[in-house]
Amino acid sequence: MSDATQDAPAHPGTTQTGKTAWTKFLTATEIDTRLIGMVAALLIIWTGFHLYGVIVNDFGAFLTPRNLWNLSVQTSSIGIMACGMVLVIITRHIDLSVGSILGFCAIIMGTVQVNILPQFLGLGHPAIWIITVLVGIAMGACIGAFQGALIAYGAIPAFIVTLGGLLVWRGSAFLVARGETISPVDETFSLLGGGPYGAIGATGSWIVGLIACAAVVLLVLNGRRQRTKFRFPQHPVWADTFIAVVGCAVAIGAVLLVNSYPWPRGIVRRYTQAEGIEIPEGGLFISHGFAIPVLILLAVGIVMTVLLRRTRFGRYVFAIGGNPEAAALAGINTQWMTVKIFAIMGGLAGLSAVVASARLNSATNALGTLDELYVIAAAVIGGTSLAGGVGTVFGAILGALVMQSLQSGMVLIGFDAGMQQVVVGSVLVLAVFLDILYRRNSK
Amino acid sequence: MAKNQGTPLVDLRNISISFGGVQAVDDVSIDLYPGEVVGLLGHNGAGKSTLIKILAGAYRMDSGEIWINGEKADIKTPADARDYNIETIYQTLALADNLDAAANLFLGRELTTRLGLVDDATMESETRKIMARLNPNFQKFSVPVSALSGGQRQSVAIARAVYFDAKIVIMDEPTAALGVHETEMVAEIIKELKAQGLGIFLISHDTREMMALCDRVSVMKNGALVGTERVEDVTEDDILSMIILGKNPKREAA
Incomplete structure (x- = not known):
C-alpha cells in the first residue's frame, strides 16, 4: 500500500523518546x-x-x-x-x-x-x-x-x-x-x-480554491472520526492541523498565482470591443484564473x-x-x-x-x-x-x-x-x- | 474405523494431470472427512502440491472427479474453490508483499462501504479481532507484510482461512520457513481447526510432525499414490519406506 505509513506507533506518546524532532514530525504527519x-x-x-x-x-x-x-x-x-x-x-x-x-x-x-x-x-x-x-x-x-x-x-x-x-x-x-x-x-x-478564453477567470478560480480547502479540511476531519470510531491510534492534533493548513495554503496560493496573470492587452481590447465595454483609464485587468x-x-x-x-x-x-x-x-x-x-x-x-x-x-x-x-x-x-x-x-x-x-x-x-x-x-x-x-x- | 463413515467432506477420484508429457499426478484417489487431518507425504516432485493445487483451483485436471459433501464439484478457478469453502495456505505464502495484513487477508473479498469503495478501517478492525485470537502478539497492522517475520506472515495466511469460515483447509508446508516456537503455534492452530470440525489436507516433509498432527497419511511417489494408512497402524519407518521404496513393507509381508 502506501509506503508513507511506516512505523506508526502502536501506542502514541510512548515510543517517541529516542527520536529527533524531525522524525517525530514525519511520523506524526505521515x-x-x-x-x-x-x-x-x-x-x-x-x-x-x-x-x-x-x-x-x-x-x-x-x-x-x-x-x-x-x-x-x-x-x-x-x-x-x-x-x-x-x-x-x-x-x-x-x-x-x-x-x-x-x-x-x-x-x-x-x-x-x-x-x-x-x-x-x-x-x-x-x-x-x-x-x-x-x-x-x-x-x-x-x-x-x-x-x-x-x-x-x-x-x-x-x-x-x-x-x-x-x-x-x-x-x-x-x-x-x-x-x-x-x-x-x-x-x-x-x-x-x-x-485566455480557455481559463475560468478570477471568480471561478476562487470557487475552485475554496472547494479544495473545504475538501482538505473534510478529509482530515473524516480521518480523525474514522480513527476514533475504530479506536486506532489518533494523530496528534497539531499534525492534522499542520496538514490542513498546508493543504489550504497551497490551494489559496495557486488561486492567487493564476489570478495575478492578466490577459494580454490585445486580447482585452478585442474582448471589450466585442462586448461593448469601455476600457477604463490605466487598462483593464482581467485574470486568467485556472x-x-x-x-x-x-x-x-x-x-x-x-x-x-x-x-x-x-x-x-x-x-x-x-x-x-x-x-x-x-x-x-x-x-x-x-x-x-x-x-x-x-x-x-x-x-x-x-x-x-x-x-x-x-x-x-x-x-x-x-x-x-x-x-x-x-x-x-x-x-x-x-x-x-x-x-x-x-x-x-x-x-x-x-x-x-x-x-x-x-x-x-x-x-x-x-x-x-x-x-x-x-x-x-x-x-x-x-x-x-x-x-x-x-x- | 467408525469415525470415517458417512459422506466424506472431500472425495478426489482418479485424478490425473500431465504437463508436457510428464504425468505429474497419475490416477490418484484420496478422501477427507470432517474433523480429520490427512497428511500428504512424498519426495519433491512426487505430485503432492500439484494434486492439492487441482483441488484449490490453481490447475485444471486432465481427468478425474472431485466430490465435495457427496456432490460432484466443478472447480476451474481459485474463486470456484472458495465457493466450496476451500481455503489454501501455500508453501510460497501467497501474500502480496506490498500490502498490509488486512489487505492481504481480504484480498479478492474486500469489504466495501455503501458507495462500493473499499472499507479499509473496517477490514483493519476485523483483522485486529481475528489476529487477537490466532496470534495475540501480532501488532504490525499498518506495515506491508514484507516487514513481517515468517511466523507473522503465516498467521496472516491462516487468518484468511479461519476468517472466511473455511470447511476444507489445504496447508502446503505451513511450517517450512518457521522457527520452533512458530511451528508450535501453527500446530496449535491446526488442532483447533480440527476440533471445530474442519477437514485439513497437510503437506510436509517432516514425518515426525505428520505422525503427531495427522489422522491418516497418504504417500505419493512419481505422481502415483503408494498408499493411505492410519497413523496408529504404522511406524515412522514404515512411512519412510513407503516414501523411498514406494511400497509398504508390512502390507507386503501380510
Whole structure:
C-alpha cells in the first residue's frame, strides 16, 4: 500500500523518546520523505532557473505568474498520461506507445471535427466538440485494450507490444492525414487547451480554491472520526492541523498565482470591443484564473487516486504488482485486469490528445512525439517503482511538474534542443538511481 | 474405523494431470472427512502440491472427479474453490508483499462501504479481532507484510482461512520457513481447526510432525499414490519406506 505509513506507533506518546524532532514530525504527519524530496527538487529547479535568468539575462523569467501559469498548462498533457502510467508500472508493465496513441487520437479527432462532423451538423455546431472528445477517448481506450489483450492473453511482453505500437500508431496517424496538419479545430474544442478564453477567470478560480480547502479540511476531519470510531491510534492534533493548513495554503496560493496573470492587452481590447465595454483609464485587468486543461488534470488526478486507493480495482492493481501469483490465487482475474489497465492508459492518452491538440489549435501527426519518455519519467520520479507494487498518482503529477519545469526552464534560459535532451535523459537515469538508493536505505 | 463413515467432506477420484508429457499426478484417489487431518507425504516432485493445487483451483485436471459433501464439484478457478469453502495456505505464502495484513487477508473479498469503495478501517478492525485470537502478539497492522517475520506472515495466511469460515483447509508446508516456537503455534492452530470440525489436507516433509498432527497419511511417489494408512497402524519407518521404496513393507509381508 502506501509506503508513507511506516512505523506508526502502536501506542502514541510512548515510543517517541529516542527520536529527533524531525522524525517525530514525519511520523506524526505521515509525510513521505520522498514527497519532501520532490518538493525540494522542484523548488531548487524553480529558483535555479530564475536566478540563472537574473544573473545571465538580467531578467528572471521563471518565477513570474505568466511562466508558472504556462507551466501548469504544459504540465497537463504529460500529467494526465502519467496518472495512467502509474497503474501500468505498478503492475510491472510499461507502455511505450502513449505518445503515438496521443498523435493518432489527435489526428482522428482532427478529422472528425474538421472534415466529417461539419458536413452533417454544420460548422460550429455545439455538439461537435463533445462528440470529438468522446471519439478521441474511446479510440485511445480501444487501442489500449487491444494492446492489453495482446499482453495478457497473447503473453507478449508489454515492452514489445507497446514498442510495436509506438511505430504502428505514429505511422497510422501519418497515413490517416497523409502527413497534413489539420486545423483550425472547433472553437469550443480549442478552449480545452487553455489560453485566455480557455481559463475560468478570477471568480471561478476562487470557487475552485475554496472547494479544495473545504475538501482538505473534510478529509482530515473524516480521518480523525474514522480513527476514533475504530479506536486506532489518533494523530496528534497539531499534525492534522499542520496538514490542513498546508493543504489550504497551497490551494489559496495557486488561486492567487493564476489570478495575478492578466490577459494580454490585445486580447482585452478585442474582448471589450466585442462586448461593448469601455476600457477604463490605466487598462483593464482581467485574470486568467485556472486554465481548463489544469482542471482536467486535477479531475483526472482525483478520480485516479480514488480508483487506485479506494476501490477493489485499485487494490488488485497493487496486489498484482506485489505478487502476481498470489493475486491470481486469490481469485483475481489478472489477465482481464491487464486489459482494463491498458484501456485506461489508452483512454487517458486520448484525453491528453484532446488537451494537446486543442492547445495547438491543430492536429499534426507528430503531436506527442517522445511523450512516452516524459510520462514514464514523471511516474518514476514521482515514486512509482519499476519493480512494481508501489506508486501514487499524486507523486506522478508532481513528477510531471518536475519534468516540465526542467523542460520549459531550459527553453527560457535558451538551452538548445540537443542540450535539453541530454539533461532530460540524464535526469531520468539519475531519478531511477536515487529511487534505488532510497529503497535500499528504507529497508 | 467408525469415525470415517458417512459422506466424506472431500472425495478426489482418479485424478490425473500431465504437463508436457510428464504425468505429474497419475490416477490418484484420496478422501477427507470432517474433523480429520490427512497428511500428504512424498519426495519433491512426487505430485503432492500439484494434486492439492487441482483441488484449490490453481490447475485444471486432465481427468478425474472431485466430490465435495457427496456432490460432484466443478472447480476451474481459485474463486470456484472458495465457493466450496476451500481455503489454501501455500508453501510460497501467497501474500502480496506490498500490502498490509488486512489487505492481504481480504484480498479478492474486500469489504466495501455503501458507495462500493473499499472499507479499509473496517477490514483493519476485523483483522485486529481475528489476529487477537490466532496470534495475540501480532501488532504490525499498518506495515506491508514484507516487514513481517515468517511466523507473522503465516498467521496472516491462516487468518484468511479461519476468517472466511473455511470447511476444507489445504496447508502446503505451513511450517517450512518457521522457527520452533512458530511451528508450535501453527500446530496449535491446526488442532483447533480440527476440533471445530474442519477437514485439513497437510503437506510436509517432516514425518515426525505428520505422525503427531495427522489422522491418516497418504504417500505419493512419481505422481502415483503408494498408499493411505492410519497413523496408529504404522511406524515412522514404515512411512519412510513407503516414501523411498514406494511400497509398504508390512502390507507386503501380510
